[in-house]
Amino acid sequence: MRLAFVFSILFIFSFLVLFGITYVMLSSSLRRDDRELIRMKLLELWTHYQLGGILNMRRSIISGSGAASERLFFIRITDRTNTSKFLYLSEQRQEIAPAQLEKAFTEKSGKPFRLKLNGDRVFLETASVLLFDGNILQIGINVSPRVLLLSRLRITFAFCMIPLVLLSFVTGSLIAARSLKPIAGLNSTVRSIIATGDISSRISARGRGDELDDLVILFNRMLERIEVLVRGMRSALDSVAHDLRTPMTRLRGSAELALRTSKQAGDYREALQDCLEESELILKMLNTLMDITEAETGAMKLNMSEVNLKSLITECVDVYRFVSEEKEISLEVSSLPDVSVYADASRIRQAVLNLVDNAIKYTPQKGRVGIDAQEVEHTVKIRVSDNGIGIAEDEQQQIFNRLYRSPHTRSTRGLGLGLSFVHAIVRAHGGEIQVESEPGKGSSFTIILPRKPILTHAQNLTKL
Amino acid sequence: MRILVVEDDKKIASFIRKGLEQSGYAVDHVIDGEEALQMAQTNPYDAAVVDIMLPRMDGLSFIEELRRRNISTPVIILSAKRTVDDRIRGLKAGGDDYLTKPFSFSELLVRIHALLRRTSMSPSAVKLTAGDLSMDLVTREVRRGDAQIELQPREFSLLEFFLRNKGAVLSKTVIMEHVWDYHFDPQTNVVDVLVSRLRSKVDRGFDRKLIHTIRGVGYVLKDTE
Numbered sequence: 001m002r003l004a005f006v007f008s009i010l011f012i013f014s015f016l017v018l019f020g021i022t023y024v025m026l027s028s029s030l031r032r033d034d035r036e037l038i039r040m041k042l043l044e045l046w047t048h049y050q051l052g053g054i055l056n057m058r059r060s061i062i063s064g065s066g067a068a069s070e071r072l073f074f075i076r077i078t079d080r081t082n083t084s085k086f087l088y089l090s091e092q093r094q095e096i097a098p099a100q101l102e103k104a105f106t107e108k109s110g111k112p113f114r115l116k117l118n119g120d121r122v123f124l125e126t127a128s129v130l131l132f133d134g135n136i137l138q139i140g141i142n143v144s145p146r147v148l149l150l151s152r153l154r155i156t157f158a159f160c161m162i163p164l165v166l167l168s169f170v171t172g173s174l175i176a177a178r179s180l181k182p183i184a185g186l187n188s189t190v191r192s193i194i195a196t197g198d199i200s201s202r203i204s205a206r207g208r209g210d211e212l213d214d215l216v217i218l219f220n221r222m223l224e225r226i227e228v229l230v231r232g233m234r235s236a237l238d239s240v241a242h243d244l245r246t247p248m249t250r251l252r253g254s255a256e257l258a259l260r261t262s263k264q265a266g267d268y269r270e271a272l273q274d275c276l277e278e279s280e281l282i283l284k285m286l287n288t289l290m291d292i293t294e295a296e297t298g299a300m301k302l303n304m305s306e307v308n309l310k311s312l313i314t315e316c317v318d319v320y321r322f323v324s325e326e327k328e329i330s331l332e333v334s335s336l337p338d339v340s341v342y343a344d345a346s347r348i349r350q351a352v353l354n355l356v357d358n359a360i361k362y363t364p365q366k367g368r369v370g371i372d373a374q375e376v377e378h379t380v381k382i383r384v385s386d387n388g389i390g391i392a393e394d395e396q397q398q399i400f401n402r403l404y405r406s407p408h409t410r411s412t413r414g415l416g417l418g419l420s421f422v423h424a425i426v427r428a429h430g431g432e433i434q435v436e437s438e439p440g441k442g443s444s445f446t447i448i449l450p451r452k453p454i455l456t457h458a459q460n461l462t463k464l
Numbered sequence: 465m466r467i468l469v470v471e472d473d474k475k476i477a478s479f480i481r482k483g484l485e486q487s488g489y490a491v492d493h494v495i496d497g498e499e500a501l502q503m504a505q506t507n508p509y510d511a512a513v514v515d516i517m518l519p520r521m522d523g524l525s526f527i528e529e530l531r532r533r534n535i536s537t538p539v540i541i542l543s544a545k546r547t548v549d550d551r552i553r554g555l556k557a558g559g560d561d562y563l564t565k566p567f568s569f570s571e572l573l574v575r576i577h578a579l580l581r582r583t584s585m586s587p588s589a590v591k592l593t594a595g596d597l598s599m600d601l602v603t604r605e606v607r608r609g610d611a612q613i614e615l616q617p618r619e620f621s622l623l624e625f626f627l628r629n630k631g632a633v634l635s636k637t638v639i640m641e642h643v644w645d646y647h648f649d650p651q652t653n654v655v656d657v658l659v660s661r662l663r664s665k666v667d668r669g670f671d672r673k674l675i676h677t678i679r680g681v682g683y684v685l686k687d688t689e
Contacts, residue, residue, distance in 0.1 A: 276680030323657045
């Protein structure tokens with residue numbers, strides 16, 4: 001509404017300016033014509049007077065020479081005391097008293113003035129010139145046509161203003177409504193989102209590539225991002241609710257059983273230890289699920305810095321040295337390139353540790369687990385390979401899903417979160433993870449990370 | 465040794481209190497920050513355990529207030545928030561350590577030990593002992609009775625950790641964090657393997673075992689039966 005108002009004000013203003021210019025130009029051009037006429041007439045009369053005195057002049061007036069003589073209103077010759085010596089009035093105006101004219105004339109010498117004649121108004125423009133004998137020649141011409149024209153113009157304009165104001169307001173509203181249409185769309189979408197909580201609605205862009213379209217696109221992106229976040233949270237909540245039920249049930253079961261059947265301190269002890277272990281497991285799951293959700297939705301804060309790949313992998317291997325020795329698995333690290341990668345050191349370490357952990361877990365005794373890394377163009381690849389049990393082809397894509405546990409390994413201890421955690425972390429770094437595997441021969445997981453800082457997962461989302 | 469516990473949850477407070485008292489500490493318990501501030505100003509505490517969410521004055525303000533009054537009692541913050549930012553905020557306010565709920569009591573105890581050690585700094589402790597086991601921190605020599613024990617760096621570091629926290633139960637997470645210096649929940653029994661290796665070097669062939677497993681909680685080194 002305000003915009004429409006501004007529009008119409010602008011419209012009216014520009015119309016006024018336009019009219020003003022036209023009016024001023026028209027009136028000044030008309031006035032110039034009149035002045036020219038008056039000057040010509042004055043010169044003509046003056047010449048006649050100079051040549052033959054009043055008589056000669058009078059003759060020329062009566063003969064009516066000169067194009068604009070019908071507009072000549074009066075001619076007067078006066079001496080310095082302003083006493084009329086000669087007065088000529090155009091025929092139609094014989095009724096004017098010379099005194100009236102004289103009085104008006106002396107009062108408004110040189111300026112156009114107005115006379116009231118029998119209720120009729122006459123506008124005069126006058127000029128005077130000094131004659132050789134000391135008398136003054138004054139003439140007045142009728143400029144009523146000009147004044148009338150201009151006044152009619154003003155009245156017409158004033159009448160035009162009324163519909164124009166209305167028109168401009170209507171036009172203004174139309175233009176405002178038209179240019180605000182996407183904003184109105186935005187408004188109603190936001191309103192419907194607030195009312196229904198359904199964040200899947202989007203605003204359609206008009207495809208003109210202007211600022212409003214940009215706004216719409218940005219707004220849609222924001223919605224997109226919020227939707228991803230909410231969806232992530234919801235699914236995390238679902239999995240938490242679903243998957244914490246199992247250990248919770250076990251915990252509850254142990255406690256209940258002990259209370260119902262046990263008689264000896266040792267039994268209670270056993271039950272309490274079970275409870276502690278289960279609660280530990282629940283906590284771990286909760287934390288890992290939170291981490292995965294944060295990484296997937298882009299809410300995970302990454303402390304990015306230059307990380308030396310060689311020392312990072314060496315650290316990871318060090319953690320598993322004893323475990324691999326125990327299991328008689330040879331943990332082989334091939335020569336590592338001395339390159340650094342821009343990443344969150346602790347997160348990438350966790351990812352690599354998880355992969356090594358998995359590799360050792362699913363490789364039988366006297367097996368082999370290898371870690372190597374290489375620099376390929378703008379990326380670094382960290383590969384963890386083993387000659388363990390391998391993964392069936394139809395399972396290879398599912399293993400990154402949250403809480404997926406292969407039917408073949410379900411009896412092994414684990415949360416079923418390790419690989420989805422690795423996947424989420426690598427994706428949050430703008431990288432990817434690949435798996436190659438053959439059942440019975442072994443698996444190899446490759447983390448591919450961009451070397452230089454690129455857009456993280458979170459930023460990618462906003463770039464959608 | 466006197467410890468101030470500031471915690472508004474009755475159950476948590478009582479389990480901290482009982483645990484600390486069993487470990488030989490005197491404990492005062494208050495439930496809000498303002499009361500805690502009064503207590504801390506009138507009594508010289510050796511350490512304080514402070515929850516963040518408290519009625520009247522929250523934990524962080526309490527710690528800031530404490531530091532403003534130049535009271536340098538070491539403080540362990542308890543919080544249900546586990547992000548790095550929260551941790552940093554807690555330490556910036558003047559806390560000395562940060563523990564996320566739920567926590568195991570043994571972990572709290574270990575951290576209190578560490579804080580007390582830091583403040584009462586006994587630099588003369590170049591030799592740690594437990595029964596007939598001795599560890600020289602300078603020569604890095606470890607002996608049990610007459611026999612010398614060869615330890616790898618990680619094993620040495622674990623044994624030192626055990627000896628410094630004699631009698632305290634160390635959870636796997638605490639060990640992981642101390643020996644490898646970072647947070648990680650290994651699914652494979654990395655810590656179990658390390659402990660069993662150390663155990664085989666320290667306890668094998670001796671009647672009196674020093675390192676014990678507390679199922680569901682962790683490990684403990686005790687020099688008395």
